[in-house]
Amino acid sequence: xxLLSRLALPLVLGAALASSxxxxxxxxxxxxxxxxxxxxxFQTTADFETARIAASxxxxxxxxxxxxxxxDDNAYYLLIRGxxxxxxxxxxxxxxxxxxxxxxxxxxxxxxxxxxxxxxxxNYGLEWMESKNAGIHEAIKHxxxxxxxxxVKKFTDEEDADFLFWTGQAWMSRVNVDKGDIGAIGQVxxxxxxxxxxxxxxxxxxxxxxxVILASxxxxxxxxxxxxxxxxxxxxxFDKAFQINGGKVLLGxxxxxxxxxxxxxxxxxxRKASFDMYMKLLNEVLEAxxxxxxxxxxxxxxxxxARRYTSKKWIEDVAREDCGWEL
Numbered sequence: 001x002x003l004l005s006r007l008a009l010p011l012v013l014g015a016a017l018a019s020s021x022x023x024x025x026x027x028x029x030x031x032x033x034x035x036x037x038x039x040x041x042f043q044t045t046a047d048f049e050t051a052r053i054a055a056s057x058x059x060x061x062x063x064x065x066x067x068x069x070x071x072d073d074n075a076y077y078l079l080i081r082g083x084x085x086x087x088x089x090x091x092x093x094x095x096x097x098x099x100x101x102x103x104x105x106x107x108x109x110x111x112x113x114x115x116x117x118x119x120x121x122x123n124y125g126l127e128w129m130e131s132k133n134a135g136i137h138e139a140i141k142h143x144x145x146x147x148x149x150x151x152v153k154k155f156t157d158e159e160d161a162d163f164l165f166w167t168g169q170a171w172m173s174r175v176n177v178d179k180g181d182i183g184a185i186g187q188v189x190x191x192x193x194x195x196x197x198x199x200x201x202x203x204x205x206x207x208x209x210x211x212v213i214l215a216s217x218x219x220x221x222x223x224x225x226x227x228x229x230x231x232x233x234x235x236x237x238f239d240k241a242f243q244i245n246g247g248k249v250l251l252g253x254x255x256x257x258x259x260x261x262x263x264x265x266x267x268x269x270x271r272k273a274s275f276d277m278y279m280k281l282l283n284e285v286l287e288a289x290x291x292x293x294x295x296x297x298x299x300x301x302x303x304x305x306a307r308r309y310t311s312k313k314w315i316e317d318v319a320r321e322d323c324g325w326e327l
Contacts, residue, residue, distance in 0.1 A: 028068045035065070036074045044293055046300040052090045059086055066124075076128040077162055080121050084170040087117035089301050092177065096305075100313055111177055118174035125167025125194075132160075145189050152197040161202035165210055168194030172213060192217055207295060208241035212252045215241065219259035234260050248292035250285045250302035257281040257309065262323040270326040278323065282306040 039058075045051060062078040069075055091114045098106035129136045133154035139147045155164060171191025175184045192214065199210040215237030218230045238260060241252045261277035268274075285306040292299065308314055319325070 028065065029072055029074075032065045032069060032072055032074045032078070036078055039078070040294070043295055043297045046296045048300055048304060051297050055082070055086050055090065058082060071131070073128070076124055077166075079124045080128065080163060080166045080170070083117045083121035083124070084166050084173065087114045087121070087170070088173055091117060093304070095177065096308060099318060100308070114177045115174055118170045118177070121170035122167060122174065125163060125170065128163055129167070140190060143187070145193070148190055148193045152193055155197060155201065158202050161198040161205050164194045164201070165198035165205050168192065168198060169213055172217065188217070204244045207249050208244035208252065209249070211237040211241035211244070212255050216255045216259040219263055228265060231260070231264060245292070249295050250288055250291070250299045253281045253285050254302045254305050254309070262319065271324055272327060274323060275325050275327055278319070279310065282310045286310070
């Protein structure tokens with residue numbers, strides 16, 4: 001072999017290896033994109049346990065995809081949504097069962113699991129946001145609501161709404177599972193701001209779920225500090241969500257029962273009007289047939305929660321004190 005050939009061979013091999021790496025990355029990106037596009041199909045199942053297994057297995061796959069292609073937006077999305085959904089749909093279900101059983105060890109265990117998963121979702125969301133528009137960590141560090149609001153205005157594409165929505169949902173849900181964390185409660189506005197920007201970019205995001213999250217926030221905030229004005233905002237957001245999805249996404253009614261109906265202004269004896277609205281909303285969920293096949297899993301989760309929240313034990317052990325009923 002000539003000297004020229006010997007010198008050229010490493011260059012050719014190097015180019016081939018580089019080309020192979022590019023091909024593998026391209027193939028991986030295509031697979032990730034297809035996985036994101038196809039993930040909506042699983043919403044058509046109503047089997048809670050199958051969904052739990054699939055979600056747990058899927059999250060490991062998403063982590064591997066992100067490791068292979070760390071700058072891929074679709075992989076980020078699958079992780080942000082995946083960890084937040086796993087925590088909300090399944091770990092919070094375990095937490096509520098532990099609350100009903102009065103098992104303090106299991107309550108602490110599942111609460112820690114939920115917080116950990118929401119935190120992982122949030123961290124991936126912030127990482128994605130920083131990669132697109134630098135400054136989110138500094139804004140959070142300063143703790144200024146105005147600065148957070150100015151920062152999220154950097155996101156101007158409708159596609160950005162998906163990332164902002166799930167990051168905000170995870171942030172707010174993390175606060176909700178541990179109301180004893182005063183520091184986290186003081187920063188709940190950050191998650192709310194993410195969701196607000198998502199709704200500005202895509203008003204119908206997740207079939208109106210952005211409005212449901214904001215409605216629940218304002219109902220709970222109004223009960224604690226802001227009063228009727230906040231409840232009016234909550235009602236407007238719930239109404240908007242139901243307008244967007246035609247009332248076919250049942251989780252909105254569940255959230256309205258637990259936030260708005262539970263905490264509404266009510267001067268009737270024993271807060272009976274509040275209790276009646278709570279039960280009406282949840283019974284509507286239980287009586288619904290199959291209103292939206294594309295959201296069958298979400299609706300199955302809503303029915304599961306509604307059955308729990310209308311049970312005598314939940315009402316007497318949890319909701320009565322939470323809602324201030326004296327019936």
